[in-house]
Amino acid sequence: MERIHLKDKYFVPYIPYERLEKAIDDVAERINHDFKNFDGIPIVLCVLNGSILFTGELMKRLNFPCEFSSVRLSSYEGTLSTGITRKVLGLTSSIKGRTIIVVEDIVDTGKTITDLYALLLDAGAEDVKICTMLLKPEVYKKDLKLDYVAMEIENRFIVGFGLDYDQLGRNYKDIYILDKRTEEKAPMKHYLIFGPPGAGKGTQAAKLVERFGLRHVSTGDLLRRQIAEGTELGLKAKHLIDQGLLVPDEVVEGMIAAELDANPDVKGFLFDGFPRTTAQAEHLDTILADRGRKVDAVLSLAIPDEMVFERIRHRAQIENRADDTKPEVIQNRIDTYHAKTEPIAAFYKDKGVYQEVDGTGTIDEVFEKLCALM
Ligand code: AP5
Ligand code: MG
Numbered sequence: 001m002e003r004i005h006l007k008d009k010y011f012v013p014y015i016p017y018e019r020l021e022k023a024i025d026d027v028a029e030r031i032n033h034d035f036k037n038f039d040g041i042p043i044v045l046c047v048l049n050g051s052i053l054f055t056g057e058l059m060k061r062l063n064f065p066c067e068f069s070s071v072r073l074s075s076y077e078g079t080l081s082t083g084i085t086r087k088v089l090g091l092t093s094s095i096k097g098r099t100i101i102v103v104e105d106i107v108d109t110g111k112t113i114t115d116l117y118a119l120l121l122d123a124g125a126e127d128v129k130i131c132t133m134l135l136k137p138e139v140y141k142k143d144l145k146l147d148y149v150a151m152e153i154e155n156r157f158i159v160g161f162g163l164d165y166d167q168l169g170r171n172y173k174d175i176y177i178l179d180k181r182t183e184e185k186a187p188m189k190h191y192l193i194f195g196p197p198g199a200g201k202g203t204q205a206a207k208l209v210e211r212f213g214l215r216h217v218s219t220g221d222l223l224r225r226q227i228a229e230g231t232e233l234g235l236k237a238k239h240l241i242d243q244g245l246l247v248p249d250e251v252v253e254g255m256i257a258a259e260l261d262a263n264p265d266v267k268g269f270l271f272d273g274f275p276r277t278t279a280q281a282e283h284l285d286t287i288l289a290d291r292g293r294k295v296d297a298v299l300s301l302a303i304p305d306e307m308v309f310e311r312i313r314h315r316a317q318i319e320n321r322a323d324d325t326k327p328e329v330i331q332n333r334i335d336t337y338h339a340k341t342e343p344i345a346a347f348y349k350d351k352g353v354y355q356e357v358d359g360t361g362t363i364d365e366v367f368e369k370l371c372a373l374m
Pocket of ligand 1: 198221244248280333364
């Protein structure tokens with residue numbers, strides 16, 4: 001039995017099938033004993049979906065004549081004569097005057113089983129016996145007597161042997177328990193992708209966020225969106241971007257805090273083109289620390305200036321970025337990078353999170369190197 005993975009959770013082995021079999025043997029023996037001289041034919045009633053496997057195992061062990069039927073309880077809705085706002089769905093044969101053995105997978109607070117008990121008597125059942133595979137005695141607070149309990153368990157979330165987590169896990173023959181380690185959320189990761197214009201930051205970021213389930217935050221893209229939407233901020237930014245100059249720190253800093261708070265459920269963030277000045281790097285540290293978080297790694301793509309020109313000229317033929325068209329603007333972007341952005345490398349080297357990768361290989365080669373670092 002190994003740890004199993006269902007959606008966002010992990011489950012570890014809890015009750016092996018052999019123990020379940022033994023418990024089912026015992027409970028079946030008690031039912032056989034009680035029904036040995038029973039004058040009539042009881043209906044074994046499987047409560048879907050959870051008790052499907054248990055009912056099958058139990059039925060194989062019953063040695064007196066019995067019929068089988070299955071039901072499901074509706075969720076709470078319109079009022080019935082019992083005062084219970086649920087209905088028994090799927091009951092095909094009449095149960096008037098019959099003895100029913102209800103088979104449940106698990107009883108915790110007892111709400112479902114007490115509702116079902118009342119609804120079956122209301123539908124004319126002569127007698128209703130209850131058999132459950134599992135009982136959580138810590139949380140069962142009802143007076144209703146449970147005639148047959150195969151096994152008692154602690155109040156923990158379980159799957160397997162018919163029991164599910166969001167409809168998954170019913171098929172396992174053993175029972176698993178939620179792995180407590182996965183109940184504690186993994187800390188969010190924060191990566192920076194760093195490098196000169198055209199180094200491949202955007203290209204690699206798109207692939208990395210897909211591989212690692214991160215949120216891609218490109219300040220360049222955010223600013224271009226503002227420009228496209230014609231906002232006041234966009235108009236101001238356009239003027240500077242078109243010259244290959246940086247927009248003021250406060251403008252991008254506001255965008256970053258908003259992105260962090262708008263995405264509380266992601267595994268982490270990959271910042272592309274931010275921070276670009278030492279002041280921005282310090283600001284990022286502060287807003288992350290305010291949230292109990294930190295920069296985990298800075299992935300720096302190293303490429304020579306000549307290659308920057310080559311790549312940007314190539315991109316200008318495909319995309320339509322205003323700052324890609326004029327050589328003097330490209331040169332300005334490169335100069336701004338060396339003057340204002342490159343010094344950040346020392347800031348992160350001091351913290352021991354700076355990692356440099358040769359950015360001159362093919363896109364896939366660079367990607368594999370970055371993945372290895374992450
Ligand atoms: P921003 O959008 O960040 O531009 P940039 O830093 O100049 O970088 P690029 O987006 O041009 O290059 P990239 O590294 O993403 O490369 P890409 O993957 O596209 O910023 C734009 C402007 O906004 C700034 O100048 C500034 O004014 C302002 N701004 C943004 N953030 C700011 C901030 N924090 N503070 C202040 N101002 C800010 O690749 C380039 C090309 O090469 C593509 O065609 C690609 O297909 C190709 N390519 C990529 N990798 C390879 C490879 N390995 N082999 C061959 N080709 C490759
Ligand atoms: Mg980019």
